[in-house]
Amino acid sequence: MNGKKAYSLLKKLEFVRTGGSKEELAAANILLDEVKSIKKEAKIETFEVQDSIIKDVKLEVISPKSKAYPVTGYSCSGSTPKEGLEAPFYYLQASQEIDFLKAKDKVVLVNGYMNYDLYEKLAKAQVKGFITYSGDIMRDSKSSYIDERELRAQLHQKFGKIFGLHMKTKDAMDLVKSNPDKVRIKLLQDEVVGESRNVVAEILGSEIQDEVIVFTAHYDSVPFSKGVYDNGAGSVILMELYRHFSNKNPKRTLRFIWCGSEERGLLGSKAYVAKHIEQLDKIVLCINVDVGGVVLGKDIAMVTADNSLLNYVDYMAKEKGFSLEARQDIYSSDCMPFVDAGIPAINFARFGSDGAAHIHDSYDKMGFISSSSLETTGNIVEEFAKRMANAYMMPIPRKIPENIVDKVNKYLKKNVKKD
Numbered sequence: 119m120n121g122k123k124a125y126s127l128l129k130k131l132e133f134v135r136t137g138g139s140k141e142e143l144a145a146a147n148i149l150l151d152e153v154k155s156i157k158k159e160a161k162i163e164t165f166e167v168q169d170s171i172i173k174d175v176k177l178e179v180i181s182p183k184s185k186a187y188p189v190t191g192y193s194c195s196g197s198t199p200k201e202g203l204e205a206p207f208y209y210l211q212a213s214q215e216i217d218f219l220k221a222k223d224k225v226v227l228v229n230g231y232m233n234y235d236l237y238e239k240l241a242k243a244q245v246k247g248f249i250t251y252s253g254d255i256m257r258d259s260k261s262s263y264i265d266e267r268e269l270r271a272q273l274h275q276k277f278g279k280i281f282g283l284h285m286k287t288k289d290a291m292d293l294v295k296s297n298p299d300k301v302r303i304k305l306l307q308d309e310v311v312g313e314s315r316n317v318v319a320e321i322l323g324s325e326i327q328d329e330v331i332v333f334t335a336h337y338d339s340v341p342f343s344k345g346v347y348d349n350g351a352g353s354v355i356l357m358e359l360y361r362h363f364s365n366k367n368p369k370r371t372l373r374f375i376w377c378g379s380e381e382r383g384l385l386g387s388k389a390y391v392a393k394h395i396e397q398l399d400k401i402v403l404c405i406n407v408d409v410g411g412v413v414l415g416k417d418i419a420m421v422t423a424d425n426s427l428l429n430y431v432d433y434m435a436k437e438k439g440f441s442l443e444a445r446q447d448i449y450s451s452d453c454m455p456f457v458d459a460g461i462p463a464i465n466f467a468r469f470g471s472d473g474a475a476h477i478h479d480s481y482d483k484m485g486f487i488s489s490s491s492l493e494t495t496g497n498i499v500e501e502f503a504k505r506m507a508n509a510y511m512m513p514i515p516r517k518i519p520e521n522i523v524d525k526v527n528k529y530l531k532k533n534v535k536k537d
């Protein structure tokens with residue numbers, strides 16, 4: 119594994135590249151060109167994503183004292199009437215039954231990220247709109263940006279649209295302190311169908327072509343983040359693995375998928391699995407890399423597969439002298455749609471220690487990344503992949519253990535059968 123090559127490719131990817139944007143397309147083309155420079159072919163597989171153009175968004179307190187706050191609008195959360203929508207305000211501080219009783223017909227401010235459970239409860243409580251906030255109370259200043267949020271299709275398809283706004287923590291505190299009775303929210307947007315893409319390259323097996331190992335890493339970022347730690351790092355590690363295996367004649371077929379729109383809800387890997395449903399039974403393993411390159415941190419392997427794989431990777435680390443913390447669990451990344459299709463997965467990552475890495479914000483930049491850290495993780499993945507690619511027979515059972523299946527279903531919000 120050549121950490122220097124990985125590092126220089128990572129520098130080229132150091133720009134905001136949200137799923138479905140033209141910057142994401144530019145990043146896809148950088149990956150495509152890199153594959154070509156290895157004198158191989160890659161293709162781009164596109165898929166549809168929902169997008170929106172926000173035309174206008176406002177939050178105003180109208181009584182007792184009028185005041186406006188800077189906000190962003192949740193894309194794909196619908197449009198209010200042109201003049202906006204007036205409603206009483208409620209600070210929904212916790213997901214207690216009492217909170218939802220009080221929330222009916224109000225615009226509510228909630229803590230933390232919007233998630234499936236909270237959204238379901240807000241929909242049932244018939245709120246008129248919701249507001250989330252993020253940022254640091256000490257660091258927020260007039261110049262700092264307000265995060266951009268999206269209402270995921272999974273939520274509004276199931277529970278209907280609720281108008282969503284997002285604001286800074288500092289302003290949220292000010293809003294609650296002012297104890298407003300009534301607010302007016304305005305959100306006008308055009309919702310359109312956009313396009314995102316996966317980049318796919320393959321090395322055909324020299325002996326067992328019908329057994330495929332897929333390597334996945336997402337190359338998109340969240341808004342305002344240059345996404346080198348999450349997950350340009352995994353993308354360039356994948357590229358170095360591709361370079362390594364491209365002239366090694368591995369026994370099995372190796373397929374590299376750089377996934378788009380992961381940050382928007384694993385859209386790229388979901389699209390890949392849906393599109394290739396007929397060929398999934400050939401895939402024997404998914405090796406996913408998500409976050410890496412951080413100088414201060416540790417390497418981990420999250421095994422979303424049979425316990426024997428956990429032991430295997432742990433033994434391998436001990437045998438080869440790798441510092442690697444291995445566990446069996448699910449991992450919120452592009453492996454999940456594969457796991458859901460019954461394909462065992464292993465996730466490699468280098469987690470930054472507290473304060474030594476930034477994720478999902480404007481500080482995720484090259485400053486805390488090194489070529490040797492990329493190389494450290496890359497070497498672990500390479501050693502493991504080499505063994506899997508060339509094993510006489512595939513040693514990992516193609517099944518997902520029960521304890522993991524439950525977690526996967528919960529994570530992907532399936533209706534778990536009760537018996």
Ligand SMILES: [Zn+2]
Nearest residue numbers: 348349408409
């Ligand atoms: Zn990620």
